[in-house]
Amino acid sequence: MELWFFIGAAVFISLVVVVMYNRLVIKRNRFQNAWAEIDVQLKRRHDLIPNLVNAVKGYMQHERGVIEDVIRARTQAIAAGNDVVSRATTENALTRSLRSFFAVSEAYPALKASENMLALQEELSSTENKVAFARQFYNDSVMEYNTARETFPTNLFANVFGFSKATLFFMEDTADKELPKADF
Amino acid sequence: MDIDPLNQKTSPHSRDHVCSPILGPVDRVSFFQEQHRRRRQTWRLSALSIFAILLMGLPLAVVLTPLVYLLILVFVKMVNLLIPVPHIIYQDLKNSAYLVTSTIELLFDPATRPLIPLVSLIKFATVMLLPGIIVMTLLWLGLRSLFMHAGVGGILLTLRAREPRSNNREEHQLVNVVEEMAIAAGIPAPRVMVIDSDTPNAAAIGSSPDDAAVIVSRKILDEFNRDETQGIIAHLIGSIGNGDLKMALSIIVIFQAFGVVFTIFDAVLNFSRTAWADLTKMLKWIFAGRNDPRAADGIAAMLTHNLGETRDDGLLALLKDDQPSSSNWIKRALKRMPLLQAVLLPFMLFNVVAMMLQLEIFLIRAFLVGPLVMLLWRSRRYLADAMSVQLTRNPDGLSHSLITLVEKGAVIPGGQWAEHLFIVGSEAERTRANASIQSELANLRQKIKGSSGMKRVTNILTTITKVREGNRNNLKAAEEGTWSGEIGGISSHPPLKKRLKRLQAMGAAMAEEKPQLKVKQILQNTFAILVLSPLILFIFWLILCAIGLGFGLAAGFSVFFAGLSMRLIYALL
Numbered sequence: 001m002e003l004w005f006f007i008g009a010a011v012f013i014s015l016v017v018v019v020m021y022n023r024l025v026i027k028r029n030r031f032q033n034a035w036a037e038i039d040v041q042l043k044r045r046h047d048l049i050p051n052l053v054n055a056v057k058g059y060m061q062h063e064r065g066v067i068e069d070v071i072r073a074r075t076q077a078i079a080a081g082n083d084v085v086s087r088a089t090t091e092n093a094l095t096r097s098l099r100s101f102f103a104v105s106e107a108y109p110a111l112k113a114s115e116n117m118l119a120l121q122e123e124l125s126s127t128e129n130k131v132a133f134a135r136q137f138y139n140d141s142v143m144e145y146n147t148a149r150e151t152f153p154t155n156l157f158a159n160v161f162g163f164s165k166a167t168l169f170f171m172e173d174t175a176d177k178e179l180p181k182a183d184f
Numbered sequence: 185m186d187i188d189p190l191n192q193k194t195s196p197h198s199r200d201h202v203c204s205p206i207l208g209p210v211d212r213v214s215f216f217q218e219q220h221r222r223r224r225q226t227w228r229l230s231a232l233s234i235f236a237i238l239l240m241g242l243p244l245a246v247v248l249t250p251l252v253y254l255l256i257l258v259f260v261k262m263v264n265l266l267i268p269v270p271h272i273i274y275q276d277l278k279n280s281a282y283l284v285t286s287t288i289e290l291l292f293d294p295a296t297r298p299l300i301p302l303v304s305l306i307k308f309a310t311v312m313l314l315p316g317i318i319v320m321t322l323l324w325l326g327l328r329s330l331f332m333h334a335g336v337g338g339i340l341l342t343l344r345a346r347e348p349r350s351n352n353r354e355e356h357q358l359v360n361v362v363e364e365m366a367i368a369a370g371i372p373a374p375r376v377m378v379i380d381s382d383t384p385n386a387a388a389i390g391s392s393p394d395d396a397a398v399i400v401s402r403k404i405l406d407e408f409n410r411d412e413t414q415g416i417i418a419h420l421i422g423s424i425g426n427g428d429l430k431m432a433l434s435i436i437v438i439f440q441a442f443g444v445v446f447t448i449f450d451a452v453l454n455f456s457r458t459a460w461a462d463l464t465k466m467l468k469w470i471f472a473g474r475n476d477p478r479a480a481d482g483i484a485a486m487l488t489h490n491l492g493e494t495r496d497d498g499l500l501a502l503l504k505d506d507q508p509s510s511s512n513w514i515k516r517a518l519k520r521m522p523l524l525q526a527v528l529l530p531f532m533l534f535n536v537v538a539m540m541l542q543l544e545i546f547l548i549r550a551f552l553v554g555p556l557v558m559l560l561w562r563s564r565r566y567l568a569d570a571m572s573v574q575l576t577r578n579p580d581g582l583s584h585s586l587i588t589l590v591e592k593g594a595v596i597p598g599g600q601w602a603e604h605l606f607i608v609g610s611e612a613e614r615t616r617a618n619a620s621i622q623s624e625l626a627n628l629r630q631k632i633k634g635s636s637g638m639k640r641v642t643n644i645l646t647t648i649t650k651v652r653e654g655n656r657n658n659l660k661a662a663e664e665g666t667w668s669g670e671i672g673g674i675s676s677h678p679p680l681k682k683r684l685k686r687l688q689a690m691g692a693a694m695a696e697e698k699p700q701l702k703v704k705q706i707l708q709n710t711f712a713i714l715v716l717s718p719l720i721l722f723i724f725w726l727i728l729c730a731i732g733l734g735f736g737l738a739a740g741f742s743v744f745f746a747g748l749s750m751r752l753i754y755a756l757l
Contacts, residue, residue: 034370119353
C-alpha cells in the first residue's frame with residue numbers, strides 16, 4: 001500500500017516539475033524572441049533613413065549640419081555591432097538626431113506639405129513607435145519570466161535547470177537624463 | 185512616447201456626452217491587477233458554464249445511449265456476417281443492457297431504492313451516460329475543427345470588407361497602428377480590412393491568432409485620432425492574443441452540436457422533409473462546399489436555429505389536424521393502411537421525449553447557460569480592455585473612444601452574427617435609449633411642475649411609453665440575429681458605464697461633474713428595493729422551479745425511454 005503511495009507521489013512531483021520547466025522554457029523563448037524583434041525594428045529604421053535624406057535634399061539645402069548629423073549617427077549605429085551598451089548609445093544618438101531633424105524641418109512649409117515627406121514622416125514615426133513597443137514587449141516578457149522564475153515552487157528548480165535572471169532593457173543615457181534647459 | 189505629427193483631431197474629452205462619468209472615489213488598480221482579477225473571473229465562470237452545459241446535455245446523453253447501442257448492435261451483427269464475432273462481445277452488451285433495465289426497475293420501486301449498492305449505481309450511471317457524452321464530445325470536436333478550417337471569408341464578404349488602400353494616408357496609418365500593436369502584444373500582425381460604413385465600430389474575427397483579421401469601419405478612421413484608434417486596436421489585438429476567438433468558437437459550436445442532434449432526430453425519427461433538406465445542405469457543405477465562404481455562416485445559423493425549432497411537417501404535427509403543411513405522404517399512407525399507426529407509435533413516443541428534451545434545453549439555456557456564457561464573455565471584454573491599457577500604456581485612448589462610441593457606435597448591419605466580436609455591441613443602442621428617456625423626463629419635469637397628482641403621473645407614463653416605442657425598433661434591429669439574442673438573455677458586452685469605470689480605475693482621466701444623485705432619489709431607490717425584493721425572490725424561485733421541473737421531466741422521460749429501449753435491445757440480443 002505504501003509503495004503505491006510513494007510511486008503516486010513521485011509521479012505527481014515529476015509532473016509538476018515538467019510543467020514548471022516547460023513554463024520557464026516558453027517564457028524564456030518569448031523574451032529572447034522579443035529581443036530579436038527590437039533588432040528587426042532598429043534595422044528597419046536604419047533602412048528608412050536614406051529615403052528620408054533623399055526626400056529632403058531638394059528642400060533643406062541650408063540645413064546640411066542636421067542632415068549630416070543624421071547620416072553620421074546612422075553609420076555609427078550600423079557599425080555598433082552586438083555589444084548591448086554601445087548599441088544602446090548609438091541608437092539613442094540616432095533618435096536624438098532624428099528628433100532635431102524633424103524639429104528643424106517644421107520651419108520648411110513646402111517640405112511639410114510634400115506628399116513624399118508626409119508619408120516618410122508617418123513611416124519613421126511608426127518605426128519609432130515600433131521600436132518603443134518592441135522594447136515594451138521585451139520588458140513585459142522579461143518581467144513575466146523573472147516572476148515565474150522567482151515565485152515559490154519554481155525557484156527551487158530554476159537554478160538547477162540553468163534558468164538565469166534576465167535583464168530589463170533600460171538605457172543609462174546621461175544625455176537623455178539631463179533636464180532640457182529652458183531659455184526664455 | 186507616441187509621435188503623431190498628423191494628429192490634428194481633438195478628443196471629445198470636454199464635450200457633453202450621453203454617458204456621464206462615474207462619481208466618487210475609485211480605487212486605483214494597475215492593469216496587471218485588473219487582468220489577474222478578470223482571468224480568475226473567467227475561470228470561475230467557465231467552471232459554472234461547463235456545469236450548466238452538462239446539466240443541459242445529460243438528459244440528451246441518456247436518450248442517445250440506447251440509440252448508440254442499437255447502432256453498435258447493428259454494426260456487430262453486420263460484421264458477424266463476414267467474420268464470426270467472439271461471443272464475449274455479445275455477452276458484454278447483454279450484461280450492460282441487463283444492468284440498465286434491472287437498475288431502473290429497482291430505482292422505480294421505492295422499496296428497493298435504498299438497497300442498490302453504490303458500485304452498481306456507478307456502473308449504471310456510466311453505462312447510461314458515457315456513450316451519449318462520447319458522441320456529443322466527438323460531434324463537438326468535429327464541428328469545431330470544421331468551422332475552424334472554414335475561415336473568416338463568409339463574414340468578410342457579408343460585410344463587404346475591403347483591403348486598405350495603400351495610397352490613402354488614414355488607411356496606411358491604420359495598417360501601421362495594427363502592426364505596432366501586434367509587436368507590442370507579441371503576436372503576428374492580423375489582416376486589416378476596412379468597411380465603408382456610417383457606423384463606427386471595429387471587430388476582431390478569425391479562429392486563432394494565426395488566422396485573425398481586424399475589421400475597422402471607415403467612420404473610425406475619419407473621426408478618431410491616433411490615440412483613440414490605437415486604444416481600440418489594442419483592445420482587439422489583446423483579445424486575439426488572449427485566445428478569445430477560439431473560446432467564442434468553442435462556445436458557439438456547443439449549441440451547434442445540439443442543433444445537429446436535433447436535426448438528425450427530426451429527419452430520421454420524425455420524418456420531417458425540411459429536416460432532411462437541412463441535413464443534405466450540411467452534408468453538401470462538409471464534403472463539397474467548403475470553398476464557399478458564406479456557406480459556413482449559413483450552416484452555423486441554421487444549426488443554432490434548429491435547436492429550438494419544432495417542425496411542422498413531422499409525425500407529431502399530425503396530432504394537430506389543422507396543419508395544412510404537415511407531411512402529406514404520411515397522412516396518405518396512414519389513410520391507406522390504418523395499421524401503420526401501430527408501427528409509428530414508438531416513433532411518436534420518441535418524439536414526445538424529444539419535445540421534452542427541447543423544452544428542458546430551452547429552459548436551461550434561457551435561464552442558466554445563456555446568462556453564464558454572456559457573463560463569461562463580458563469578463564473577456566474587461567480583460568481585453570485591461571490588455572489595451574497594457575499594450576498602449578495609455579488608458580485615455582480607449583476611454584475617449586468608448587465615450588464617442590456610446591453616442592455613435594452600433595452593430596454594423598450584416599454583422600449581427602459576429603456582434604460579440606465587435607468592440608461595442610447592442611448595449612450602446614440600449615444606453616442611448618435609456619439616456620433619451622432620462623432627458624425626456626428631465627424636460628417633462630420642467631413642464632409639469634405645476635400640475636398635480638394624477639395628471640403628472642399620466643404625463644410621465646405617456647412620455648416614457650412614447651420614447652420606448654420610438655426606440656423599440658432600433659433596439660430590435662440591433663439585437664436580432666446576434667449571439668446574445670439567440671443564446672443569452674443579457675447582452676454580450678458589459679455596460680459602457682462599467683467599462684469606463686474600470687478604465688478610470690486604471691488611470692483614465694474623467695471629467696468631473698457635480699453630483700446628480702440627491703438624497704431623496706437614493707431613499708426612493710432603497711425603498712423600491714425593499715418593497716420589490718420579495719417579488720424578485722419569488723420570481724427567482726419560480727425560475728428555479730421551472731428549470732428543476734424541466735430538467736426533472738426531461739430526465740425522467742429520457743430514463744424511461746432509455747430503459748424501454750434497452751429492454752428491447754436486450755430482447756434482440
